[in-house]
Amino acid sequence: MPAFDSTRDKRTTDEFVKGLWKENPVFVQVLGMCPVLAVSNTARNALAMGLATLFVLVMSNIVISSLRRFIPKQVRIATYILVIATFVTITEYVIQAISLDLHKALGAFISLIVVNCLILGRAEAFASKNTVGRSILDGLGMGVGFTFALLCLGAVREIFGSGTLFGVELFHDRFQDWVMMILPAGGFFTLAGWLLVFNWFKERKARARSLREEAA
Amino acid sequence: MAGDPLWSIFVNACLINNFVLAYFLGICPFLGVSAKLETATRMGGAVTFVMLVSSMCAFGINALLLTIDAPYLKLISFIAVIASTVQLVEMFIKKVSPALFRALGIFLPLITTNCAILGLALFQTNKGYGFLQCVVYALGAGVGFTLALILMAGLREKLELAAVPDVVKGTALTLMLAGLLSIAFMGFAGLGG
Numbered sequence: 001m002p003a004f005d006s007t008r009d010k011r012t013t014d015e016f017v018k019g020l021w022k023e024n025p026v027f028v029q030v031l032g033m034c035p036v037l038a039v040s041n042t043a044r045n046a047l048a049m050g051l052a053t054l055f056v057l058v059m060s061n062i063v064i065s066s067l068r069r070f071i072p073k074q075v076r077i078a079t080y081i082l083v084i085a086t087f088v089t090i091t092e093y094v095i096q097a098i099s100l101d102l103h104k105a106l107g108a109f110i111s112l113i114v115v116n117c118l119i120l121g122r123a124e125a126f127a128s129k130n131t132v133g134r135s136i137l138d139g140l141g142m143g144v145g146f147t148f149a150l151l152c153l154g155a156v157r158e159i160f161g162s163g164t165l166f167g168v169e170l171f172h173d174r175f176q177d178w179v180m181m182i183l184p185a186g187g188f189f190t191l192a193g194w195l196l197v198f199n200w201f202k203e204r205k206a207r208a209r210s211l212r213e214e215a216a
Numbered sequence: 217m218a219g220d221p222l223w224s225i226f227v228n229a230c231l232i233n234n235f236v237l238a239y240f241l242g243i244c245p246f247l248g249v250s251a252k253l254e255t256a257t258r259m260g261g262a263v264t265f266v267m268l269v270s271s272m273c274a275f276g277i278n279a280l281l282l283t284i285d286a287p288y289l290k291l292i293s294f295i296a297v298i299a300s301t302v303q304l305v306e307m308f309i310k311k312v313s314p315a316l317f318r319a320l321g322i323f324l325p326l327i328t329t330n331c332a333i334l335g336l337a338l339f340q341t342n343k344g345y346g347f348l349q350c351v352v353y354a355l356g357a358g359v360g361f362t363l364a365l366i367l368m369a370g371l372r373e374k375l376e377l378a379a380v381p382d383v384v385k386g387t388a389l390t391l392m393l394a395g396l397l398s399i400a401f402m403g404f405a406g407l408g409g
Contacts, residue, residue, distance in 0.1 A: 030387050033247065034331045038240040077328075078299055085292040093288070108338045111291050115331040117244055183402065184238050188395030195388040203383060 015134050019141030025118045026149035026191075027198045032118035036150055037187040039109050043166050046154025048102055050147025052095065052110060054140070056087045057119050061139035065127040080123040081114065088113045118146060149194075156190050157181045222352045225345075229356030231404040235332045236364040237397055242332030246365060247390055256369035257362070264358025266302055266327050267336055271354035273297045274337035275347055294337045302328045332361055367397060 025031045035053070040046045063083050064071075071079050092110045096103045103110070113119070122142055127135040158164055161181030163171045180186050220228075235241045242263070249259045277293050306324045310317045317324075327333065336357050340350045371393055380389060 030247070031244075033243040034240050037243060078296070081295055081299060081328075082292060085295050089288055089291050092291070108335060108342070111338055112241075112331045112335060114291060114295055115329050115334050117329055120329060180399075183398075184240065185395045185398040185402070187240065188391045188398055192388045192391035192395065195386075195391065196383060199383045199386075199388060 012134065012137065015137040016141040019138065019143070019145040020148065021145070023142075024145045024149060025142050026146060027194060029118075029121075031121055032116045032146065033191075034112065035109050035116060036153060037184070037191060039106055040150055040153035040157055040187060040190075041161065041182045042105075042158045043151060043154040045102075045105050046150040047147065048095070049106060049109065050143070050150040052091050052106075053113055053116065053119070053146055054143030056084060056091055056113055057122060057143045057146075058136060058139035059087045060084045060119060060123060061127040061135040062132060064123045065130060065132045065135035068128050071128075076128065077120070077124070080120055080128075084119055084123070085114045118142065152194055153187070153190050156193075157186055161186060220345075220349065222349065225349055225352050226356040226359075227407055229353050230360035230363070231401065232407055234360045234364055234401050235335065235357050236361055237394070237401045239335065241335040242330050242361060245326065245330055246368065246394070247387065250365055250368040250390070251372055253366065253369045253373060256365045260358070260362025260365045262324060263327060263330060263332065263361055264355070266298075266305060267333055267354045267358040267361075268351065269305065270298045270301045270333055271336055271340060271350050272347075273301060274340065275345075275350045278341050290341070294334060298333050298337070299328050332357065364397065364401075368393065371397075 019025065023029060026033075026036055032053075035049055039049045060080070060083050064080060067079075088111060091113070092103075095106070095110060122138060126138045130138070155165060158166075159170065160178045162177050163169065163175040178186070181190065229235070233239060236243065236246050245259060245263070250256050274294055274297060277297055278290070281287060281289055281293065302324065306317075309324070336354055340353050343353075345353060368390075372390065375389065375393070384392075
């Protein structure tokens, strides 16, 4: 089997697309909740966290899928965690070098990417069984889906909680901030709200399908 | 920070800055195993125990890393220590009390990826706690985690009987409950200082 899939057929691109919507890690699989809730109080933090996770996910997918024949089955989880921890350490030092403010705002949650169940989950469920090319696409798709979900939460919480978006004032002085939205409780409520929206879509689709079947 | 009295560290970790409801650590088991009161209690006990052991190990590791001047190895060594602690605890419980081992079941290996444990190790290092303070901090965090889990399980058992719309059922409902609990825990904010 070649390391890279040269045939970029429809099924290969599917690996990328599925993470964006159909198997969105946050809204559908409900994985990696801790960082999603903790650092989504502003859109900027959410975006940074999403990109950091995307980087770690893609890199660990590459390493794990290329080593998949050499990792003994008994110690695979420990090996995955060590690979992930290495890339997280790199990410942490890079963020610290780029912006100290961002490093302070994200705090220990950069280090906690190690125990994000999404990354370990993709390593175990996908990268350990597929080629490098497919694993990169899978990591990119899942990472972008994760970043998208974080942005959804971060934007809503920042708009309601402090009347700004990416630090830009939206409402001038006429807006009374909902402080609750930046506090921990707001995170739970916002995520619950988004899940409701998704459930509503799913239910509407199911109802439409059953109506169509009845008609046919 | 380093001079905090022990009772204040305990109350802080347990109630004011509850690991689940204020720091969002350990959300996965919090949502996953809080459906029944009995399993929630057992999970809480197991997590508290692993927290205590890994907190002591993390204290030793950190002291060692500081003497050999290699702070960049912190994350890797912490996670390796936690993973092996969980493995050791699992083997120990299996040998000493097979009944307890069966009761805990799959929860034990899952604790490795519980971010509350790694979070605890990182926080105690950042705060520069001494050995005794670390132990009390771990105990407080564990008790707080167990408390949140038990409260949640109790509420969810009651809600089984309630008539809720289909759209809300499942994770969305649990998250809303967690939000309300989190507001309730904000009431403890005045306790410490």
